[in-house]
Amino acid sequence: MTTVSPVAPAPAATDGARPTSRRAWGLLVLAGVIAVLAVLSIAVGSRAMGLGEVWTGLTDPASDAHTVVTQMRLPRTALGLAAGAALGLAGALMQAMTRNPLADPGLLGVNTGAAAAVVTAAYFFGFASFTQTIGFAFAGAAIAAVGCYLIAGAASATPARLALAGAAVTAAGYAYVSAVQILDAATLEQMRFWSVGSLVNAPTTPVLPVVILIAVAAIAGLVLARPLNALALGDATATGLGVDPRVLRVAGIAAITVLAGTATAVCGPIVFVGLVVPHVVRAFTGPDQNWVLPYSALTGAAFLLAADVLGRVIARPAEVQVGIVCAVAGGPFFLYLISRRRVASL
Amino acid sequence: MTDSLSPLAARNATLGYGRVAISEGLDVDIPEGEFTVILGPNACGKSTLLKALARMLKPSAGQVLLDGKDIHSQPTRAVARRLGLLPQSPIAPDGITVADLVARGRYPHQGILRQWSAEDEKVVAEAMAATDVTELASRGVDELSGGQRQRVWIAMVLAQQTPLLLLDEPTTYLDITHQIEVLDLCAKLHREGQTLVAVLHDLNQAARYATHLIAMRDGAIVAEGAPVEILTAATVEKIFDLPCRIIDDPETGTPLVIPRAGPRDL
Numbered sequence: 041m042t043t044v045s046p047v048a049p050a051p052a053a054t055d056g057a058r059p060t061s062r063r064a065w066g067l068l069v070l071a072g073v074i075a076v077l078a079v080l081s082i083a084v085g086s087r088a089m090g091l092g093e094v095w096t097g098l099t100d101p102a103s104d105a106h107t108v109v110t111q112m113r114l115p116r117t118a119l120g121l122a123a124g125a126a127l128g129l130a131g132a133l134m135q136a137m138t139r140n141p142l143a144d145p146g147l148l149g150v151n152t153g154a155a156a157a158v159v160t161a162a163y164f165f166g167f168a169s170f171t172q173t174i175g176f177a178f179a180g181a182a183i184a185a186v187g188c189y190l191i192a193g194a195a196s197a198t199p200a201r202l203a204l205a206g207a208a209v210t211a212a213g214y215a216y217v218s219a220v221q222i223l224d225a226a227t228l229e230q231m232r233f234w235s236v237g238s239l240v241n242a243p244t245t246p247v248l249p250v251v252i253l254i255a256v257a258a259i260a261g262l263v264l265a266r267p268l269n270a271l272a273l274g275d276a277t278a279t280g281l282g283v284d285p286r287v288l289r290v291a292g293i294a295a296i297t298v299l300a301g302t303a304t305a306v307c308g309p310i311v312f313v314g315l316v317v318p319h320v321v322r323a324f325t326g327p328d329q330n331w332v333l334p335y336s337a338l339t340g341a342a343f344l345l346a347a348d349v350l351g352r353v354i355a356r357p358a359e360v361q362v363g364i365v366c367a368v369a370g371g372p373f374f375l376y377l378i379s380r381r382r383v384a385s386l
Numbered sequence: 387m388t389d390s391l392s393p394l395a396a397r398n399a400t401l402g403y404g405r406v407a408i409s410e411g412l413d414v415d416i417p418e419g420e421f422t423v424i425l426g427p428n429a430c431g432k433s434t435l436l437k438a439l440a441r442m443l444k445p446s447a448g449q450v451l452l453d454g455k456d457i458h459s460q461p462t463r464a465v466a467r468r469l470g471l472l473p474q475s476p477i478a479p480d481g482i483t484v485a486d487l488v489a490r491g492r493y494p495h496q497g498i499l500r501q502w503s504a505e506d507e508k509v510v511a512e513a514m515a516a517t518d519v520t521e522l523a524s525r526g527v528d529e530l531s532g533g534q535r536q537r538v539w540i541a542m543v544l545a546q547q548t549p550l551l552l553l554d555e556p557t558t559y560l561d562i563t564h565q566i567e568v569l570d571l572c573a574k575l576h577r578e579g580q581t582l583v584a585v586l587h588d589l590n591q592a593a594r595y596a597t598h599l600i601a602m603r604d605g606a607i608v609a610e611g612a613p614v615e616i617l618t619a620a621t622v623e624k625i626f627d628l629p630c631r632i633i634d635d636p637e638t639g640t641p642l643v644i645p646r647a648g649p650r651d652l
Contacts, residue, residue: 270493
């Protein structure tokens with residue numbers, strides 16, 4: 041470092057427009073919103089409950105509400121939060137890693153990979169159990185993501201090549217899924233609910249393993265914030281700062297695959313959460329990944345849970361699948377994003 | 387010059403992309419405390435050499451030595467504390483402020499357990515003062531002029547606190563005023579003890595600002611040394627195929643290359 045005359049401590053690092061305290065308070069507010077949504081998610085359904093009933097249902101095993109609360113609503117709420125957080129974080133990681141503001145986890149072929157695996161299982165092996173479907177979906181997501189990475193040139197994968205490989209794998213996967221579904225009506229019927237994205241299967245889902253898997257991958261993803269901040273300055277600058285972009289991409293793809301793969305396996309392909317949530321978040325936090333990543337996880341959780349609660353309310357006593365609510369809410373927002381002056385470059 | 391004197395060197399290095407070799411058996415020493423400028427015609431391998439020195443390109447044969455040890459055998463973060471790099475077109479994320487961008491230069495000094503410290507804060511403030519961008523601290527990088535932006539990027543690499551600084555064509559997209567501004571800043575850093583290596587296009591700017599020149603052609607080093615010693619009409623013609631005269635720069639006394647008038651101009 042050069043010798044320079046001492047200067048008054050400038051407001052370095054704490055960027056003036058977005059003080060750290062505002063962003064820290066925002067996290068607290070977000071946590072509060074999630075708590076309220078969680079209570080709503082337990083109370084709202086084909087059988088609505090008051091707060092008192094929710095409380096006795098949670099605490100008193102002998103009460104009427106106990107079964108509904110602990111066997112159905114609680115797992116559903118936990119899964120909704122976990123899947124939402126996973127999708128929000130996976131989207132933010134994907135956009136940071138590819139420096140592409142329009143990237144989402146689906147771009148790694150995770151959704152189609154899972155769908156192709158589920159369709160294969162349903163058609164060729166006739167699997168019906170939801171737990172078996174989860175295994176297949178997860179394997180399919182992982183294979184598609186690794187496939188994309190290899191097609192993109194493995195260690196020499198650039199953001200553009202990753203996006204192209206993802207688009208190719210997605211197109212091929214969709215063609216395969218459609219072909220099988222057209223050939224076989226039974227498979228189509230079986231996949232109908234899975235493929236729109238739904239949390240109705242929550243009671244039969246192994247909740248704890250799913251939550252643990254997502255939590256571990258989320259921690260791994262959050263640790264990448266700082267090297268991703270370096271990568272945001274370009275591959276060359278990142279190298280100069282001591283980040284190996286190839287190693288970082290492998291770590292990022294691994295985290296995204298587990299996050300998005302698990303979420304997709306459990307609730308089917310839910311679109312727009314991974315794409316839209318990081319955009320909303322960046323408008324508030326600015327480009328620092330140390331804030332973008334945790335905010336995206338929490339906002340994703342809140343968004344998905346809110347969509348699920350809404351889906352249970354708007355068509356009572358029937359339900360609208362959470363994937364449809366997300367797409368209906370996310371679609372117009374996405375159109376708004378791309379029609380706006382210009383999409384923020386990363 | 388021996389390895390112990392040169393903090394950064396290439397030994398018998400073959401450089402290229404894929405199977406295409408651009409340089410073979412290259413030996414280069416970057417002298418400590420000098421402002422070294424690598425120059426030469428387009429596609430002469432000067433940017434390739436800089437990339438290799440910055441460990442962005444691994445020699446297919448031979449070595450790049452940092453402090454006498456193979457640069458690729460050292461952890462990349464450790465290298466980043468010795469050697470800073472400003473690439474030709476770095477990317478500023480949308481909406482980032484000057485202070486935040488400069489702060490990202492602290493990356494190699496941080497760890498999972500070593501978070502942002504008062505020391506980081508101080509270094510970032512000093513880097514902004516040295517490049518005269520302190521007043522811009524809370525401004526968005528995308529609002530700045532080209533020259534201001536380049537000074538901010540230089541502040542970012544200064545915040546990295548490395549004894550060696552590599553700049554890949556730092557003046558390329560700037561108008562003449564901002565080119566001089568950036569080169570004056572480099573000269574100031576050099577006077578203050580920083581070792582600099584830059585790739586430059588402009589012969590006369592190189593002659594004026596460099597204290598050590600490496601002239602390349604077709605992947606090989608044609609001449610090396612102080613500008614006054616090596617910038618002769620014969621050398622320039624050998625490097626650029628350009629008939630010229632050399633006069634003294636009336637401002638600085640450094641060599642000034644004047645291309646000869648062709649038949650068309652007479």
